Amino acid sequence: MKFQYMGLSSTLLRAIADAGYEKPTPIQWQAIPAVLQGKDVLGIAQTGTGKTASFTLPMIDKLSQGQAKARMPRSLILEPTRELAAQVAESFEKYGKHHKLSKALLIGGVSMQDQVADLDRGVDVLIATPGRLLDHFSRGNLMLSGVRILVIDEADRMLDMGFIPDVEEICTKIAQQHQSLLFSATMPPVIKKLADKFLNDPKVVEVASQSSTADTITQSIRHVGYKAKRQLLRDLLTSEKVNNAIVFCNRKIEVKEVYKSLKRHKFNAGQLHGDMQQSERMEVLSDFKEGKVTILVASDVAARGLDIPSVSHVFNFDVPQQSEDYVHRIGRTGRAGRKGTAITFVTPRDDKYLDAIEKMLGKKLTSPEGNAPTKTDVKSEAKFDKKPHHKGGHKDAKKPQHRHSKPKDGEQNEAKNKPNHNKPHKNDDDKKPNKNKHVKNKSNAKPKESSGFGDNVPNFLK
Numbered sequence: 001m002k003f004q005y006m007g008l009s010s011t012l013l014r015a016i017a018d019a020g021y022e023k024p025t026p027i028q029w030q031a032i033p034a035v036l037q038g039k040d041v042l043g044i045a046q047t048g049t050g051k052t053a054s055f056t057l058p059m060i061d062k063l064s065q066g067q068a069k070a071r072m073p074r075s076l077i078l079e080p081t082r083e084l085a086a087q088v089a090e091s092f093e094k095y096g097k098h099h100k101l102s103k104a105l106l107i108g109g110v111s112m113q114d115q116v117a118d119l120d121r122g123v124d125v126l127i128a129t130p131g132r133l134l135d136h137f138s139r140g141n142l143m144l145s146g147v148r149i150l151v152i153d154e155a156d157r158m159l160d161m162g163f164i165p166d167v168e169e170i171c172t173k174i175a176q177q178h179q180s181l182l183f184s185a186t187m188p189p190v191i192k193k194l195a196d197k198f199l200n201d202p203k204v205v206e207v208a209s210q211s212s213t214a215d216t217i218t219q220s221i222r223h224v225g226y227k228a229k230r231q232l233l234r235d236l237l238t239s240e241k242v243n244n245a246i247v248f249c250n251r252k253i254e255v256k257e258v259y260k261s262l263k264r265h266k267f268n269a270g271q272l273h274g275d276m277q278q279s280e281r282m283e284v285l286s287d288f289k290e291g292k293v294t295i296l297v298a299s300d301v302a303a304r305g306l307d308i309p310s311v312s313h314v315f316n317f318d319v320p321q322q323s324e325d326y327v328h329r330i331g332r333t334g335r336a337g338r339k340g341t342a343i344t345f346v347t348p349r350d351d352k353y354l355d356a357i358e359k360m361l362g363k364k365l366t367s368p369e370g371n372a373p374t375k376t377d378v379k380s381e382a383k384f385d386k387k388p389h390h391k392g393g394h395k396d397a398k399k400p401q402h403r404h405s406k407p408k409d410g411e412q413n414e415a416k417n418k419p420n421h422n423k424p425h426k427n428d429d430d431k432k433p434n435k436n437k438h439v440k441n442k443s444n445a446k447p448k449e450s451s452g453f454g455d456n457v458p459n460f461l462k
């Protein structure tokens with residue numbers, strides 16, 4: 001399949017060629033013709049498969065005719081976070097560079113006044129986070145009666161962040177005939193219900209089953225005591241051939257501590273968590289994309305859906321407590337057919353979560369030491385936990401529920417709903433700096449390009 005055969009305009013094809021895209025990804029070649037035909041679409045494909053272009057490209061052509069009226073946007077795209085909203089705006093900029101579409105971004109952390117001025121000018125494409133959109137709506141700053149195309153993007157993230165009631169409210173406010181597109185990496189029951197309620201006979205496009213990522217990713221675990229995790233991380237960062245890496249922690253407090261610890265040991269690290277200012281987060285992200293920062297310590301919520309470049313390594317500093325997060329995390333490596341390595345740190349308290357992940361994957365994750373306790377393990381376990389350990393037996397290990405409270409524009413309250421049994425430790429097992437520093441401050445180490453389907457053809461394109 002080629003972009004040329006999908007019914008897109010030649011003007012748009014030029015912009016696509018400029019973007020360096022050779023052929024559409026599976027979600028794109030299945031969704032774009034349906035969107036152009038005016039059908040509702042339910043698109044399910046994991047992160048990094050090109051969902052954004054599968055709605056922005058046809059939208060640009062569809063909106064190229066017609067004129068926007070003041071305060072009556074012609075299309076609306078809902079995004080769960082400010083970063084994602086900003087990325088979608090960039091996509092419209094990139095693909096729509098030969099078109100004259102007006103757009104506005106309604107996200108938190110930016111003055112309402114400026115946003116109202118944008119709305120007054122009339123917008124073809126409105127990209128918004130649900131909370132901010134409803135805020136403007138309730139102040140009478142915009143009408144939704146002109147919306148002809150509605151996109152609910154990253155729907156499962158909306159769910160994680162407690163935005164589904166807001167999304168539903170917005171959907172019911174756009175009463176008139178319109179086309180609805182819903183994209184999600186996964187399809188939990190709540191999202192299925194949302195789709196059933198608001199999509200009209202949609203074309204369902206489902207690609208790249210979750211387990212298919214595993215082909216290019218070498219996954220393993222390391223048994224480690226809680227207090228030895230940072231030491232282990234430093235050892236692996238120096239002994240493995242790490243080009244660039246994301247270190248995932250379950251909670252933002254852990255993100256901060258691991259980041260500080262890596263900095264203390266002169267690693268070229270950055271952090272991404274919900275307590276940071278929007279501008280700081282954007283800066284770290286761009287430093288990481290440019291290779292100025294080579295190790296990014298992040299929480300799930302802060303990293304969610306972001307177009308982070310493919311990395312050589314993913315370290316799960318903590319075992320994710322929801323199995324789907326494991327798939328999202330490791331999906332940051334091994335992208336576009338490249339080889340990637342995912343290493344998960346497992347403390348004795350994590351067995352229950354590891355079991356759930358292994359069940360989902362349908363296989364056991366092994367450690368290169370053959371799961372025999374290493375010297376570090378033995379040493380640290382003694383410090384770690386005096387109590388006898390039963391596999392999966394600790395009582396606060398219930399699967400966390402999706403949060404129902406509404407965080408303002410999302411990220412601030414991340415991981416609030418997660419059970420918290422690893423108290424932040426003030427320990428410092430990481431006093432001695434490490435000798436072998438080849439990933440340290442290696443600012444010229446460029447991360448591999450985002451998803452460039454360069455020399456290796458990704459499996460999902462074959």
Ligand code: ADP
Nearest residue numbers: 021023024025047048049050051052307450451
């Ligand atoms: P998703 O929303 O599915 O997580 P994105 O839309 O953010 O994925 O796309 C991930 C990356 O893939 C982006 O960097 C984008 O520029 C790139 N990309 C999208 N479509 C193509 C294509 N057809 N060819 C090459 N790269 C693409």
Ligand code: MG
Nearest residue numbers: 051052154305
């Ligand atoms: Mg996306």
